[in-house]
Every structure is written in C-alpha cells, then in structure tokens.
Amino acid sequence: MNGQIRRFHQSGFSLLEVLVTMVIIAVGLMGFAAMMVNSMKNNRLAMQRSMATFYAYDIIDCMRVNRQGMTAGSYTRDFISAIPTAGASVAATDLYFWLTSLSAALPSGAADIKISGSETVTVQIRWSESLNASDNTVHTWKTVSTL
DSSP states (O other), rough: OOOOOOOOOOOOOOHHHHHHOOOOOOOOOOHHHHHHHHHHHHHHHHHHHHOOOHHHHHHHHHHHSSSTTTOOTTSBOOTTOOOOTTTTHHHHHHHHHHHHHHHHHHHTOOOEEEEETTTTTEEEEEEEEEEEEEEEEEEEEEEEEEE
C-alpha cells in the first residue's frame, strides 16, 4: 500500500450555503413577527373584555346600592340612548359617570341595560376595535346577574 491517501478539506462556506441560511433565518423571523402581532392583538382584546366585565359589574353594583331609587326604567337603556345628565337623580348620575368613563375606556363604548322582573339584570357592552379604516370589528360582551 504505497498509495497516498487523499484528504479533501473544505476551506469555507460557499455563497449558495450562505444564501440558503439567510432565507431560512428570514422565514423564521417573519413567522416570529407574525406571532408577536397576533399575540398583541389577542392581549388587547382580552384587556378590553376584562374592562367590559369590570364596567358591567360596576353598574350592577350601583343598581344594588340604589334599590330604593330603581323606578321603572331608571337604569334601563339601549345602545343608542343618549347619556343622561348628572344630578337629575341618583340613577341618572350613576349612568352619566358610568357611561362617560365607559366610552373613554373602550373605543366607541356603548351599553344596553335590561331589567327582567325585579331581580335579573342583563348588561351588554359594545365597543369597536377600529385600528385602521378597513378593520372595524364590533365586539359585544354580555353579563347577566341578579340584584
């Protein structure tokens, strides 16, 4: 065995290998960016739902405190009702402060309150998720409770 053993040595990366690596990294980073955008959108929606739940229970607690002032229709309203003026009654003042803070906290926030019998109240809170002109998703959160 007098033959020489040939060894092949690779001295560096070829341009094609670098290009393939860059494409793989770019695709991975775009997937990561899309995942982050989706996560941020879902977190914002979860925060808005939490705020809607908080506001629903807030007005329900106001109704529980003002049981004596709950005349027919004092807290009942629909989405298109005007905000009552503060000071006319305790219920009107409650609704005024509640609706102004609701509309400030949630984009295009509006509320619908229905009272069934004397014990069951249904509060629906609606808001618009309008980040741009083409995206105008309307969300409605419904809470049913007893007084």
